[in-house]
Amino acid sequence: MSGAVLLLDATGPESAALAHAAATRGHRVHAATTTTDHHAAPLELSGQIVTDLARTERAVEEITAYARRHGVGAVLTANEYLTELAALVCADLGLPGNDPRLAHAARDKAAMASALTAAGVRVPRTRLVLDDTELHGALAGAAVGFPCVIKPVSGAGSAGVTVVPSPTEAATAADTARRARGPYGEEVEAGILVQAYAAGDEYSVESVTQDTVTTHLAITRKTVTGGARRVETGHSLPVRLPPATEAAVRHEAEAAIRAVGIRHGASHTEVVVDADGRCTVIEIAARLGGGHIGLLLQHALGLDVFTALVDVALGRPAALTPTVHGHATVRFVTSPRAGRLTSLSGFPKPGPGVPFVRWRAVIGGLVNAAGANADRLGAFVVTGQSEAEVEQRANTLARRVHVQVDASPGGRVPDQVSSASRSAIAP
Ligand SMILES: Nc1ncnc2c1ncn2[C@@H]1O[C@H](COP(=O)(O)OP(=O)(O)OP(=O)(O)O)[C@@H](O)[C@H]1O
Ligand SMILES: [Mg+2]
Structure with a gap:
């Protein structure tokens, strides 16, 4: 039996590519999607289970029951936030997957730092701080120093990550890290991380x-x-x-x-x-x-x-x-400032050596200055035989792109992970 393939999350270009690959191989494709955006699933699916992906224990139960009913022979995800869930579901179903006891360490950067250090891997010194007193203690100690990096414990797409040059900027950076939220209405995290640069x-x-x-x-x-x-x-x-x-x-x-x-x-x-x-x-x-x-x-x-x-x-x-x-590169277009995007010119069109372009910002809409991956406005891919040729062409094309952004009041849209960015963290 070829078995059905179950994707955790069905949004974003990587999920679409996985679904396409599985369907081309002759597999029925199912997806587990979250309560809030199941209607957004862009894929041709044989079926989907809508579950609250932030409630891991219940999601595992519901997804495994669904997988058994539908003869699922593979479970995988392109979504950073769901890799632990994927490991747990695979373990329960007896399918090839990652070690469910360690999968947390690929999501939680405090656990990651401990696991990697124990394995002898060189990582930046990392402190989990639960409140401002611990934050000040970590910043005052010699272990981390300045510049340092303040980030959420289990973020992605650079959301809420700040490189902090001196103590003066630490409080704002800590607020930014605390405010960053995952895509599924996860509970507020207990702490944030202070990391050596x-x-x-x-x-x-x-x-x-x-x-x-x-x-x-x-x-x-x-x-x-x-x-x-x-x-x-x-x-x-x-x-x-x-x-x-x-x-x-x-x-x-x-x-x-x-x-x-x-x-x-x-x-x-x-x-x-x-x-x-x-x-x-x-x-x-x-x-x-x-x-x-x-x-x-x-x-x-x-x-x-x-x-x-x-x-x-x-x-x-x-x-x-x-x-x-050969060689390939992707370049992302970002805005120089927060405001209203009034015009775009010179964005490449697909053609020989430019197999993929994607523009996602809306003319007339509000954009952020680049602060997290979700702020990127568009992307194009250049490919060819040699690195020198590809990089030169990509640089030339990038220089031709002009965006006009009129500064408008209101500041930046708060850090969040868009549905397109959490699966692939790409525009
Ligand atoms: N300890 C560090 N030292 C130097 N630069 C860092 C450090 N931590 C983060 N950065 C910088 O900030 C960026 C984002 O940090 P990080 O990768 O931890 O966040 P993320 O949200 O997981 O991002 P993504 O999902 O896009 O990989 C890094 O690519 C790097 O440029
Ligand atoms: Mg990263």
């Missing part, structure tokens, strides 16, 4: 693990805005690093994957490499990298990572060997 260049490692054996598909270079609120403005892959650095990055990613119990499925490990080639793991997610990284893997390396992930979830051998050797 890791200086260097940012990369991520895109990996797929099957039966505890990990294949690193690519290392991705990230372009990130500077300043207090960091937003990823580009991803390029595959990048080549000096051999010793590349070995260190892979080694740390592999140790992190094991430490958070990833046994079957995708992972996205974010690292900073400093001037001496030392690698620090900022975080690991038990899902495919967002920001159209799946598309980049397809165009640069000929890898159909979505089909591979469906196969992994079904317990079948997955094709993870590159079939082409």
